[in-house]
Amino acid sequence: MLEAIKEAKKAYNKNEVPVGCVIVYNGKILSKAHNLNITLNDPTAHAEILAIKKASKKINNYRLNDCELYVTLEPCPMCAGAIVNARIKKVFYAIEDPKAGSCKSVLNIVNNNKLNHQAEIYGGICKKEAKNLLKRFFERLRNQRG
Amino acid sequence: MLEAIKEAKKAYNKNEVPVGCVIVYNGKILSKAHNLNITLNDPTAHAEILAIKKASKKINNYRLNDCELYVTLEPCPMCAGAIVNARIKKVFYAIEDPKAGSCKSVLNIVNNNKLNHQAEIYGGICKKEAKNLLKRFFERLRNQRG
Numbered sequence: 001m002l003e004a005i006k007e008a009k010k011a012y013n014k015n016e017v018p019v020g021c022v023i024v025y026n027g028k029i030l031s032k033a034h035n036l037n038i039t040l041n042d043p044t045a046h047a048e049i050l051a052i053k054k055a056s057k058k059i060n061n062y063r064l065n066d067c068e069l070y071v072t073l074e075p076c077p078m079c080a081g082a083i084v085n086a087r088i089k090k091v092f093y094a095i096e097d098p099k100a101g102s103c104k105s106v107l108n109i110v111n112n113n114k115l116n117h118q119a120e121i122y123g124g125i126c127k128k129e130a131k132n133l134l135k136r137f138f139e140r141l142r143n144q145r146g
Numbered sequence: 147m148l149e150a151i152k153e154a155k156k157a158y159n160k161n162e163v164p165v166g167c168v169i170v171y172n173g174k175i176l177s178k179a180h181n182l183n184i185t186l187n188d189p190t191a192h193a194e195i196l197a198i199k200k201a202s203k204k205i206n207n208y209r210l211n212d213c214e215l216y217v218t219l220e221p222c223p224m225c226a227g228a229i230v231n232a233r234i235k236k237v238f239y240a241i242e243d244p245k246a247g248s249c250k251s252v253l254n255i256v257n258n259n260k261l262n263h264q265a266e267i268y269g270g271i272c273k274k275e276a277k278n279l280l281k282r283f284f285e286r287l288r289n290q291r292g
Contacts, residue, residue: 043208043232044195053188062189077255078227081248085224086189099262102227106260107253109223114252116245 001094001126004070007034007047008133014039018133021047021071023055023064023088030067031055047071048079052086063087072130074101074123080109083119090120094130147238147272150216153180153193154279160185164279167193167217169201169210169234176213177201193217194225198232209233218276220247220269226255229265236266240276 007020011034020034033050037043048071056062064086072094075083080102083091091110093103102109103121111118153166157180166180179196183189194217202208210232218240221229226248229237237256239249248255249267257264 037208041202041206041208042199043202043210044190044199044228045208046231049190053190056187056189060187062183062187062191064189076227076231077248077261078224078231081222081224081227081255082190085192085222102223107255107258109227109253109255112253115223 001070001072001092002129003029003032004047004072004094005126005129005133007032008072008130011035011047012133012137018137019047019071019073021051021069023051024068024070025055025059025064025066030058030064044078046076046079048075049082052082052088056086065089068092069119070125072126073097073134074103074105075110076100077102077107077109080107083110084112084115084117087117088119090122092122092125094124094126095134096123147216147218147240148275149175149178150193150218151240151272151275151279153178154218154276157181157193158279158283164283165193165217165219167197167215169197170214170216171201171205171210171212176204176210190224192222192225194221195228198228198234202232211235214238215265216271218272219243219280220249220251221256222246223248223253223255226253229256230258230261230263233263234265236268238268238271240270240272241280242269 008018012018031054074097154164158164177200
């Protein structure tokens, strides 16, 4: 998760919402990414989507069976759906997202028996670091808007 | 929707699940795409995601306000989440997906008051053509597998 937080800091430095994601297979990092919505003009460019794309390319497989995904913010519906489509085994997230969180906060997509894959969910990892970064980001945003 | 079906046929010809998507703004087509999961080794490469990315690049904006999305199959959770993130106004789909449909069949993500954007949903457009294509695809798959 500390690597995911490093990624989130990269997003922070680019004025992007500071969310970072890392995908791990067999104890090794397959891919790392951070939010790039504004930089890329792309509503799909969340950290999780970018990390899933990179990891799939790396192993030449559109299924990420047995992979673990670490993300600093609870995934939104889009990213939660991508996690299901990619068949990721375990999802670790730092802080909950009361507005769009789709592990439990608003919807449950990541571990939903109605869908054809369920990932294990572990929340609250390195909560403090991830929260501080998001807090600083929104404070800066408010100051910029003056 | 006929343009979306043309896109779905392109996917069919590449041995991809035949789903096509078109995004329209002010009566003009902004982008077209079809499923490319296997071709690109990418679990996120559904027709809707690819069409949203192209449309956003085209207008240099990560929000697709006032756009309409036409897709031959009811969006999955990932694509439904992307539609919400992109702030698409109206979603037209041909056939329902009882396994992952996220307009109404399994979940409702596209028009959900708990999320920060709701798109209008219109289902059942050009149902027959889209259904035939999917049926032929799965028949061919079964025959190939012997």
